[in-house]
Structure formats: C-alpha cells, structure tokens
Amino acid sequence: EAQVTQNPRYLITVTGKKLTVTCSQNMNHEYMSWYRQDPGLGLRQIYYSMNVEVTDKGDVPEGYKVSRKEKRNFPLILESPSPNQTSLYFCASSFGGRGYEQYFGPGTRLTVT
C-alpha cells in the first residue's frame, strides 16, 4: 500500500530534550516536506526537500533541522524543543517537479512541557 508513515504518532517530552520524528514514504517520491498545524494558524511549512541531499526552508524553520540522506526518509529533528513547538506535525511527499500533489502522513502530535 502506498503510504507515508510517521513515528511516533504521539510524543510528550520536556524542554531541551532532543527528539527526532521520522517520516518514510514507499512511493519513490522525490519531494518531501514537513508541516506543523496549530489552532488559528493553519498548516505551515517547516522544511522541504526536492531530492536526496537537497533541502530548503519553508515558512517556519526556526528550531528545526532536517536531513535527506535517503530518498524514502525525511526525519525532522528538534535539537532543543521548547513549549512553542507543541503542535501537530505532518510529513508529506510527492513526485518530482513542483511537488503540489502531495500525500500526507497521519500526523505526529507533539507536546513539549
């Protein structure tokens, strides 16, 4: 089944404790992206990747890191999480080009206390 998977689905952590949210797709997509969704602010793009070893900032990259060492994986790293990063996170992928027909993962609900 074609899908985007994220792990973990739920995470509660404390301020400053490094964490990684994994994202994997099995569709051989070139393009991958991370979004966060907050009440009243909608979905906002954090980072995106056009292909392996190619990443770029989205609208809200501060406090996040990403890497794209393999085509299928695009982990989101929070080096020192803070409470304002409490959010619902979505990973997405698409075929090459402009990446607008995106497949989204199920989401990761992160709480930072």
Place this chain on the structure above:
Amino acid sequence: DAKTTQPTSMDCAEGRAANLPCNHSTISGNEYVYWYRQIHSQGPQYIIHGLKNNETNEMASLIITEDRKSSTLILPHATLRDTAVYYCIVPNDYKLSFGAGTTVTVRA
C-alpha cells in the same frame, strides 16, 4: 502569490451535491488551482487540480471560470464522510499554502 478566498463554512444535505466556491482573482496564466481536504486532525488529502479546463475524477469535479478568477469544487453526492475542511490553493515556489479553508458539514 495568488491568494484564495473561501467561505468560512457551509452545510450540505447528505446525498445532495456540495458546491464549494473559491476566488483567486490574482491567479496568473500558468498557475494551477489545487483542492485538498482535511478530515478532523488527519493528514490533508489531495482531491483534484486544474489549470483552465474543467476536471473530474472519482472524488470530485472542478469547474474553473473562463477568466480563471474563481473555481468551484463539486462533490456530486455528499456523504457524512465528506465532512471536512476543504482548502483551495494556488501553489507556487515549491510550496502549498493552506489558508483557513471552508468547513463543510454534511448533515443526514
């Protein structure tokens, strides 16, 4: 960026067609219109996209006006499972910008 304007919410009766309008008056000639939906806290789901011609797939139909300044997404036979937030997007710069969308509630 071509911004889009959608009604905040709308109701629809189950089994009837749902017509969701979107204004994108600043769209440029080579920009597409995309529609996504998001069922409560799930990941957004791609529905359909178009440039200037009307489009139809197994989920919906997309009608784009001749001047391309507006479009309508049509769910031909709405079901309770179509209750969701629907987003009309004109993407560019490798980015989908999700606005507030239209909250569609399908009622039995």
